[in-house]
Amino acid sequence: MQSDNQSTDPLKSISLLRDYLLPNLLKEDEKEILYWAGKELARSNTFDSLEELTEQMTTIFLGELIQVKSTKNTMVYDWSGPLVSHRLTTKTAPSFSLEAGFLAEGYQQITGTYTEATYELDFKKSRVTILLQSDHHVSLNEN
Template sequence: MSEQNTEIQQFDSIILLRDHLLSNLLGEDIDAILYWAGKDLARNHPVETELEVLRLFEQYSFGMLTQIEEKKNRKIYRLSGEVIEQRLENDQFPSFSLETGYLSQQLQRLNNIYSEGIYEIKPKKKEVHLTIQMDPKEPLPIDQN
């Protein structure tokens, strides 16, 4: 089997699990559960740099993550790539809460600042924007990350 066929099967498997099976199992609670699952994944697999976070997004088949805006209290990222395009084509309401929770928790740990995130699907651009809001006035105790 060619490498390209293996990648296509991997994407199809991810889409099947993420957008069909989990959606059926979790129902209307999918966004809340996946968000906290993403945070838990980040807590159990911490990184040392933001660059590592960007690389892991591709490695975990979350998509290609690119920072597109940075302000004092907010960072916005673009999530794009083939897996994102396929998920948007195959499901009317895919959830990107797992990715959002994962990114939020990694940034919270790296910056030692309370962080929460939301996502917005951009269907015409075939991408998703992840917005991470950080509260510099609410630093976390080092052992709370």
């Protein structure tokens, strides 16, 4: 029989790794390294559609990704869920660079346009807003 305290253990475990161990190991390079790692993780997958990318984000990073705005060169997503809420309430400024890098690379794979991502923390609404920016003038020719 599982107690109520055990039901949050996975959130605590992931948060402990992401918000305390990794920052301690990576120091001032944390955000850049995690962003690159997110891109590398996405490269190990193949995405046929934005829906598939969204499903993978949900599965891998335990959250909900909702597109809230789209223009020719930008897409805005809200990232939320129990893990996001937990991390936002237990850490002053948790990094979501891993998720941002994964989303940017996945979007780049699907569209064939050079894409980078940034994010903003919204503590009041317990979510992260991820901004994807694409440059349709940059060639992604693979050699």
